Amino acid sequence: MRERPRFMALQHDFGPAVALSCRECGARYDLGPIFACQDCFGPLEVAYDFGTVSREDIAAGPANIWRYKALLPVPANVADKPNLQPGWTKLHRAGNLGAELGLRDLYVKDDSGNPTHSFKDRVVSIAVEAARNFGFTTLSCSSTGNLAGAVGAAAARAGLDSCVFIPSNLEEAKIVVASVYGGKLVGIEGSYDEVNRFCSELIGDPLGEKWGFVNVNLRPYYAEGSKTLAYEIAEQLGWRIPEQIIIPIASGSQLTKIDKGFKELIALGLVEDTPYKIFGAQAEGCSPVSAAYKAGHDVVRPVKPDTIAKSLAIGNPADGPYVLDIARRTGGAVEDVTDPEIVAAIRLLARTEGVFAETAGGVTVGVLRKLTEAGVIDPDATTVVLNTGEGLKTLDAVQSEARPTAVIRPSLDAFRTAFAN
Amino acid sequence: MRERPRFMALQHDFGPAVALSCRECGARYDLGPIFACQDCFGPLEVAYDFGTVSREDIAAGPANIWRYKALLPVPANVADKPNLQPGWTKLHRAGNLGAELGLRDLYVKDDSGNPTHSFKDRVVSIAVEAARNFGFTTLSCSSTGNLAGAVGAAAARAGLDSCVFIPSNLEEAKIVVASVYGGKLVGIEGSYDEVNRFCSELIGDPLGEKWGFVNVNLRPYYAEGSKTLAYEIAEQLGWRIPEQIIIPIASGSQLTKIDKGFKELIALGLVEDTPYKIFGAQAEGCSPVSAAYKAGHDVVRPVKPDTIAKSLAIGNPADGPYVLDIARRTGGAVEDVTDPEIVAAIRLLARTEGVFAETAGGVTVGVLRKLTEAGVIDPDATTVVLNTGEGLKTLDAVQSEARPTAVIRPSLDAFRTAFAN
Structure with a gap:
């Protein structure tokens, strides 16, 4: 193990986390406020010694991410400290949207229910x-x-x-x-x-x-927090991993951490080791990972973003190459949709399931539709699509199309005329 | 029981609900789509035959209002139908706000966590x-x-x-x-x-x-849904009723139903029969109930609303007289705050607890502060203040005061100069 970095706290409690390790070369470091490997400049990840973790212990925890504290770099008393209690957001069975797209077993994981309404x-x-x-x-x-x-x-x-x-x-x-x-x-x-x-x-x-x-x-x-999306989805499905999942790509970190979360659940015996496909979703106006995927490249060429999906507008996504690996390893794909397709998908999700998504949610639902129509998505498999934010924050995206059906005088005759059909 | 109204469905399932009864004269009606007594024009309320309801049954239910289905006019299979799963929102222990106001045991019930971000x-x-x-x-x-x-x-x-x-x-x-x-x-x-x-x-x-x-x-x-706020607060406090609660008044229905909810919990033996004080909160620009309370009147004189708290701007609140009854019976009060006090309270709650409230939340927190300073609120008693909506929906209210601390060139020198103190 490398020597302690200069910012090292004398005492700390990161629960089951034991070290940082380089994703590229595997070098290990003491837990500290560092983020890049001193040898190869690769990104550092948290490494754990989990011991035994049971479904019962998790289920007995609070209705927020701290139910998974034994799988996160946090102290055992984390839930007792003042915090916003994020997570344990709804996994809606999306029967209406599924019927419209021809998907038999579709769910929406709606992270707009978080305290400040995003993941x-x-x-x-x-x-x-x-x-x-x-x-x-x-x-x-x-x-x-x-x-x-x-x-x-x-x-x-x-x-x-x-x-x-x-x-x-x-x-x-x-x-x-x-x-x-x-x-x-x-x-x-x-x-x-x-x-x-x-x-x-x-x-x-x-x-x-x-x-x-x-x-x-x-x-x-910070990045480890995204693992909780994987844990929650699996637990909310009755402790099983969905066969297909559609995840938005900004830096790509969320997608790689959801994959890590699923792998941890399998390794710990909390779920069966069933195959899953991970699909990445981008906006066409910022689609460097999708472009690399389609071209068969291993590297991601940076772009200058130009899309209404501002929360995904990272032109040089740090975890892009890892996303490509995961999509290919799991048999998934990476796809992108245009701004009009994003708006249409926001409206589709709202109309069918009553969930008003941010533009990022329009990207995932749009990609779900596109991949389903292309025959890439298996219509019989359990499928989860992520909405990571709240439509109230990106009202501009739908403003021009969201209009009254009719404007009338306050009379029954006027109403009858307007809605004669 | 009166004859069935003409809209009566042939078959229905309202769970434990057995009738509608007039709040004024007690006349009973079959469950139907009616809302006013045919004899005295009083408002109709749902009447129940609850049978036995246990804490364990409730705790085994889902993390939404359907955990209380045995106390609501809904069928037993309600949770299985497509719905937005509202409720079970966070009750935050508000230690920072409490310390600032001098309250020892303060909680914020944050209903902005609902699916469309209001109660x-x-x-x-x-x-x-x-x-x-x-x-x-x-x-x-x-x-x-x-x-x-x-x-x-x-x-x-x-x-x-x-x-x-x-x-x-x-x-x-x-x-x-x-x-x-x-x-x-x-x-x-x-x-x-x-x-x-x-x-x-x-x-x-x-x-x-x-x-x-x-x-x-x-x-x-519809109105019965507000009872779930009472149930959740009591359960989240470990099955006890708070000694003081501050509730916003629009029509007054929410306040009367929270009182009804507490009384049901006591009658069913789910909580101890401990005294509680209910405080009603209005904006000064629409404060007919507060005015009547202060004048010692039993009737509420309608007003023309003029306040930034639009969601509370009902000038002729239907349940106003019942609110007056409840505030007086429980030893509470009704108070109002000005628009600037509402804005200050929104900022106070956000700064101390990280909860960004709608203007209605500014009203309740503002009234809490005002009544605390006036010595009306007991600083040692368990106190709950309601936030019923989301700040993202009333951005205008705080827009003029929410400014950058500083605007600087991207240099450390500029930063050092701007934050010299």
Whole structure:
């Protein structure tokens, strides 16, 4: 094991987590606020010693992600600390949507039910525990959307300071969500890339010494939060892994962690070792992984995003190559849909299941439809499609098409005329 | 028992519900789509024959309101039908807010976690079951906000048609939420009052024969959904009734039903018969019940609403007199807060607990603060404050005050200068 990095806390409690290990070369490090291998610059992941974990222990836990605390880098008393209790969101049997698409056994995992209405609450809450462990006093991130609210809210409730960095020309509504929790909100005069570069500078400077950037120096812990989607889906299906699952791709981290979660459940004997196919979903306007998949490439060529699915608009997805591996290994695929297809899919999901998804949910449902029509999706297999965010946050996407059916005077005659057919 | 009303379904299953009874004169009616006593025009309520209900049976139920199906006018198989699974929202121990206000044992019941992010999902889901029972094919309402989305979403998932009536000059964002679920959305050229009058006409016309207006002809069933807030709070506190609870007042129905819920739990032996005080909260710009309370009146004089708390802006609250009774009987009170106090309370709750409330949540937290400062709230008693909706739906309220802390160039020097203190 490598020596302790300089930010190492003297005492910490990460529960079953025992080390960080490099995904590329396997080098192991003590648990610390580091994210890249010192040898090969590969990404670091949390490694565990799980011991025995039973379905009964999990079922006896709370109705949030802490029911899986024995599988996460968090202390055993995590649920007792002030936190937003994310997770255990609904897995809706989607009979109406399934009937329309010709799928026999379809489910929607609806993560808009999280405290700040996106899956980001899952990952941020794990980052909060890491921040506490390392003695960080400020929780931070750069963001143009969901992450800002998740960080602000989680820090407020945990009693940490927060500082969120945004491009100064962000839309008013997003500024409200980023600032309402009372932390520092810093507008940076520049593009989102410039915001990110500035954040990297800050991490290396004494100014940022007590700062936990959830998706930079706390990233290995943060990313583990996405595993809980896999755990919940399997448990909500009665402890079995779905045969097909459609997952959105931004950095690709969520998809790789859901795969990791399924593999852990199998290794621990919590579910049967049944085959599953993982499908990745992108917007055409930011589809570097889909393009690589279709071209048969192993590397992902960065693109400049141009899509209404802003929460997936990462042109250079860090986990892209791993996503390609997983889609190919499991017999899945990666596909993309156009902006109009995204809007149509948002409306389809709302009309059939009463779930109003963010654009990212339009991407997954759109890809589900496209792959079903192409005969790639098995219509008889148990299939789960993810909605990772809330339609209220991306109203613009559907605004132009969401109009009254009719506008009439307040009279029965006018009503009768308008709805004569 | 009175004869069956003309809309009576031949067969129905309302679970433990056995009749409707008049809240004023006690006259009883068969369960039907009626809402006012034919003798005295008093409001009709659902009457039950509960039999035995145990904590264990409830705890073995799902993590939504159907765990209380034995206490609601719904069939025993209600959870198996497509529905949005509302309820079982978080009861956060609010240690940070409590410390700031000087309250020792404070909780926030956060109903923004519901499927369409307000408590309306609870009441609408009960109305859906009534609509199914009566063979109605269209779910309908008039609305300027939360109810439209709740009705549209619930109908979509239940496979019912929906038709929502709105004033045609409604804000764009609200039109999106009301129309995205694909039901009919009818803009009425006129005020909200004119929309309501039109809906009453429609109910009396053959055109509306198969229509269930959730808060008109299905109102007795619909209103029962609010009881689940009482059940959940008591169960989440470990089967005890809080000593103090702060509830917003729109029509006043929610407050009266929470009181009814607590009384049922006591009568069934599910909780100890401990005293509780119910406090009603209004916005000063629509405070007819608060005004009557302070003046010592038994009747409520209607007002013309003028407040940012639109979801509470009912100038002639139907249940106002009952609210006055309950506040006085339990030793509670009714209080109101100004629009600036509402905004300050939204920000206070977000900053201390990471919960971004709708304006209605600003009203309850503002009233909590005001009554605490006035010495009316006991700082040592277990106290629950309700947030019934989601801040994303009333962004305008906080927009002008939610600004970046600083806007800087992307450099450490600029950052250092901006945050020198």
